[in-house]
Amino acid sequence: MEERDKRKISERRPHAQRPKRIHADTTPREDEHEVSLEAIRARISGLQERHLQLRETLSKPEKAQGAKLAQEFDEARASSSEGAYLESSSWNDALLETIFEQAYSENSSESERNDTGRLLYHIGRKAIFILSNRRIGIEFTPAFSEQEQERYYCVLTTKPPSNKIFVSKDNIPFYLNLREIEKTHLQLSATNFLDHVDSHLQAFVCRRGQILGLKQLHGDSIGDLYHSLPYNLIKFSLDEPTCKADVELAFDNLASEYPTRCTVLVWSLAHPGRKASGRRGTRSQQASQAASIKVSKAEELLRMKLLPDAYDDLVKEIQAAAMAEA
Incomplete structure (x- = not known):
């Protein structure tokens, strides 16, 4: 009887251990988060390339x-x-x-x-x-x-x-909605219509120029960069020694050179308690573990100054926010 019970226990043991093995096999490894981020970046890069081809x-x-x-x-x-x-x-x-x-x-x-x-x-x-x-x-x-x-x-x-x-x-570039401007303004006032077209073109060229200037002057400090065809939505990331930041600019008015909505989020890479773990991990892992900080001063700055002119002050505000959080 005892031998039979032992055999039953020994037969059940592998099944009892199986959930632990499955749990161990499905627990994300430390590098899986970084791999998934790289896969996302690769997909975004592919989409941006297709975006450029479609635009052409x-x-x-x-x-x-x-x-x-x-x-x-x-x-x-x-x-x-x-x-x-x-x-x-x-x-x-x-x-x-x-x-x-x-x-x-x-x-x-x-x-x-x-x-x-x-x-x-x-x-x-x-x-x-x-x-x-x-x-x-x-x-x-x-x-x-x-x-x-x-x-x-x-x-x-x-x-x-x-x-x-x-x-x-x-x-006129199709994404500047000339037909909508024509429908709204031309029959009421031809000169008003032409002034609207002029302001839309000027604002478009200014938004595009800001991105080209930003890439030319600070391309080494900028990570991922995305913009829509009329440059009315701009997103980019900044990698600083002590922090990582995401910046998003939205231009609700296509005739505007300045954004109507700005979002600046910062993740401190010198977060309390991280040293105690003994393993700091990658920058992406550290950023994902830290809570984001909304930098209102930087957002207000971007609503008043063009991107290339605002860049140095933007970095200062981001660094100050990261240091205050660390």
Whole structure:
């Protein structure tokens, strides 16, 4: 009887031990967290690459259209004088209506038709042209850090008998919602519509310039970097000796050069009690073990200054917050 009981116990023992072995096999090893983070980074990197490829594919029609428009506008500029410079107070719908009348007049007969167009006015970053076939052309030249960037074009024409104005051609990036701006503003005020397009292009070029400047000046200190096509959502990480930080900027208004919402989170890598473990682990493991700190001063700073100008002060605020937590 005793022998039989012993055999039963010995037969049950492997089964009793099995949960422990399973538990041991499924307990994450110390390096598994780092491996999973690397896998996530690899996937994000792949998505960003596909994102760039998609952007290039979708932008090809705009680039082709832009090349044709650039040629037409350059020919119009070459065939005319430099054009008059207007004050902002002179820029109104009455002036634009007069320009349309000139376009109709210059194209009213075969003998008087202007096949190349001509430059009429400069107003701010806009240049106003009369083009062939009774059209008006607007050339936008946004700038960043006082340096002119690429030029964008918008061609307006009218549709009889109502003479309703509409956009016939353009090379405005599709992600700046030109059609929505046209629908909202063009029929109410053509000059207001053009001013909105101008401000959207200027803000887009400024947001893009901030990221390019940040990468150029501080690329070695920046970790993961992500931005949407119109640069209205920007995320990047910073790796400092004593801390790790995630920064997120959101531009709810596409006509704004400054973010409407900012989030700066910091993880201290010199957290109390970590030395007592005897094994500090990787930076990613340390950051995941520490509680995040919201840095309100840094967020306020980013709402008032452009990224390249704010970077040094941003790092100081992040380091100060990490030291206060350590």
